[in-house]
Amino acid sequence: MKKIIAVLGAALAAGLASCNMENGHRAEKMIELRFAASTPAPNTEGATRYDGPTRVALDGTVQSWTVGDRFRLFDNAAPGGGYTWWMTVDAASANTSSATFSGKITRAPGTMFYAVSPFFTDSVPSPEAVPITIAVDQLVDGPGDSGGVGKYMINIGRAAVPEWLAGTTTITTGDVIDMPFEPLTAVWDVNITNAGESVESVRIVGTNLDNAPFVSGGTVDITQDYSSPAGKPITVASPTKSSCISTTFANPSTADNITARIVMLPTEIVAADLRIEVTTGDGTRYVFNRTNVTRSMLRGVVYHSSVNLSSADVIEPPADPSGPPPTEQIIYATGFDDGFETSSDTRTNPAALTGPADNQWLTFFGAPSTNSAITLPNSMLIRWYSSTSGDIGYTQTDFALVNATKVVFKAKRTSSGFGVTVSYYEDGAWLPPTTVNGVDLAAQSTIALTSDPSTYTAILKGGAPVASTKIRFDLVRGSTNGGGIVIDDVEIYGMR
Numbered sequence: 466m467k468k469i470i471a472v473l474g475a476a477l478a479a480g481l482a483s484c485n486m487e488n489g490h491r492a493e494k495m496i497e498l499r500f501a502a503s504t505p506a507p508n509t510e511g512a513t514r515y516d517g518p519t520r521v522a523l524d525g526t527v528q529s530w531t532v533g534d535r536f537r538l539f540d541n542a543a544p545g546g547g548y549t550w551w552m553t554v555d556a557a558s559a560n561t562s563s564a565t566f567s568g569k570i571t572r573a574p575g576t577m578f579y580a581v582s583p584f585f586t587d588s589v590p591s592p593e594a595v596p597i598t599i600a601v602d603q604l605v606d607g608p609g610d611s612g613g614v615g616k617y618m619i620n621i622g623r624a625a626v627p628e629w630l631a632g633t634t635t636i637t638t639g640d641v642i643d644m645p646f647e648p649l650t651a652v653w654d655v656n657i658t659n660a661g662e663s664v665e666s667v668r669i670v671g672t673n674l675d676n677a678p679f680v681s682g683g684t685v686d687i688t689q690d691y692s693s694p695a696g697k698p699i700t701v702a703s704p705t706k707s708s709c710i711s712t713t714f715a716n717p718s719t720a721d722n723i724t725a726r727i728v729m730l731p732t733e734i735v736a737a738d739l740r741i742e743v744t745t746g747d748g749t750r751y752v753f754n755r756t757n758v759t760r761s762m763l764r765g766v767v768y769h770s771s772v773n774l775s776s777a778d779v780i781e782p783p784a785d786p787s788g789p790p791p792t793e794q795i796i797y798a799t800g801f802d803d804g805f806e807t808s809s810d811t812r813t814n815p816a817a818l819t820g821p822a823d824n825q826w827l828t829f830f831g832a833p834s835t836n837s838a839i840t841l842p843n844s845m846l847i848r849w850y851s852s853t854s855g856d857i858g859y860t861q862t863d864f865a866l867v868n869a870t871k872v873v874f875k876a877k878r879t880s881s882g883f884g885v886t887v888s889y890y891e892d893g894a895w896l897p898p899t900t901v902n903g904v905d906l907a908a909q910s911t912i913a914l915t916s917d918p919s920t921y922t923a924i925l926k927g928g929a930p931v932a933s934t935k936i937r938f939d940l941v942r943g944s945t946n947g948g949g950i951v952i953d954d955v956e957i958y959g960m961r
Contacts, residue, residue: 532559536582538568539592540626541688542575552580574630579687580622580646590684594702598682599650599730601707607716608664608723614652614712617728621687622646647691648765649699653710655725655741656771662745664718667725668711670740672865672933677706677893678737678758680730691764699731699764706893708933717746734760741772748783793870796959797824797862801833801843801952808832811848811949814856818863830858830940831949839875839918839953847940848949849883854942860952861937868930868959872898872923874938878914880948884941885912887923889934898923911941914950930960 534554552568579592590596597619605614624642655667671678683701691699712727725743741753753772762768799805804821809832816829831847838844847858869889876885888895899905901912901923912921925931936957940950 532556534559534582535584536566536580536620536622537584538570539579539581539595539687540570540574541577541579541592542572574626576626577688578622578624578626578642581649581687582620592688593686594684595687596682596684597649597701597730598705599680599728601679601681601710603710603712603727604715605712605726607714608718608720608725614726614728617650619649619730620646621649621685621691623687623690649685649731650728651731651762651764652767653727653729653762654767654769655727655743656722656769657725657743658722658771658773659775662719662747662749664714664723664725664743665746666711666713666744667727668709668742668744669727670709670742670933672738672740676735676737677708678732678734678739679707679710680704680732681707683730698761701730701732704730704732708892729762731764732762734758734762741770743772743774743777745774750781751777752779752781754778791868791960793958794961795956796869796961797866797955797957799824799826799955800840801826801845801955805833805843807834807843809834809836811846811858812850812853814853816859823864825863826860827863828858828860830856831860837877837879837951839877839951844951844953845938846879846949846951847938849940849942849947851946857942858940858949859937862935865933865935866931866957866959867933868961869925869934869936869957870928870930870960871925871958872936873920873954873956873958874923874952875918875920875954876912876914876938877916877918877951878943878948879916879951880943880945882943882945883948883950884914884943885950885952886910886939886941887912887921888937888939889925889931890937891926891931891934895937896926898925899927900924918951918953920954 532554535551538550538552550568550570552566555565555567558565581595581597584595599617599619603614603617627642630642653669655669657664657667669679680701683704685699685701689699710727710729712725714725737758739755739758741755743751743753745751751772751774755770760768799820801820804824805819805826811830811832811834813828813830813832816827817832818825818827819833820826826845828845828847830849830853831845833843834846835842836846845860847860849858850856872887872889874887878884886897887901888897890896897910901921903922925934936955938950938952942948
């Protein structure tokens, strides 16, 4: 069944004042409209399609409007945006999958209507670039269909403006516009069996940190016809990436077989290593590893994963409340000696891996070297060459560090003016430390180096543990035609 929004025109008073204002524009007329919404056709392509134009509750596969719901209405009469209007659910029709909405538009519309619910900004964007966002850490009432995940769903609609409405000052009561709505979000279902304990939360984490698999925001073009063909993909432009998505139950379930639902924006997951974490009421965490996952997460589709807690890859017991609290200690250290192969060629392009198999470093225009070493036999030498001036060297861990809090390292420059930045990776971005040697740093600001080695202490995230991260050092070029920096005696601290 096609999801329909019926637009019912109310009588337009002939003598409306022309000084009414909406969004800073002079209103040419005030037209009162009513919308009636029902659900769209299910998708038969690929995985299960969820139905529903609305965002508040999900009962089975059908969402329901509720009191307070609104959607934002656009048209194409003003290129680049400039006019939008709110349509609000009529309370008497709420709490159903078909409800009526009322609102006013402030001028004759163009040739097309577009709609989105919910709407995320008070600004008036172009319908070709509507901002959207979604919570990657979601809180719902409980597992399954009635848990309330619908409040995180986003839906879009479009319809041609009929001749009787476009440019007219007289509307016949009862005239109807059909506007199919389409879901923009996808749903990831995790079916959990043999719980034995109440399940409190489910988290899906991308573990190869340079490939954050999820999208938490961006913009979408709602002027496209996404109803044909069914399940037509939608692209989130200028995406903000996230390494994890999760859902937490306000009322944990004690059933042996439950489904956790996480709403997400469309994305292409390519060759990602994922970890599904299920936490139960006693604090035990069950971990399931999924490697090299490639999946097109299409809008309006429910994707399914199944885990059995009796066959978890890793079971992490709850912390012992009677045991000692975690303390800050060294969780990784290297002098780029044991397991690192030295090289006199620092023109490494593309970036190359070096070091022990389970703790490798990825280096661009640099290598472990005895040349200018700080602590013998080796240091990490990173170079810049005027002949390849656009290639700026760096070195970074190619493995994840858990609960890291700070980095201590030695560094020096080999030529005048060269410096270094240190950064850590979280939620799809490289971030600067809070302080280095007690001095606040702006984003990616340079640590000026001298020809004599010095020790530097970089505090990450204000000293709070970073759950899973990498560490990176970037060369900052100096004033000479060639030169570089030397890094050595790296110690990374964390909570254990």
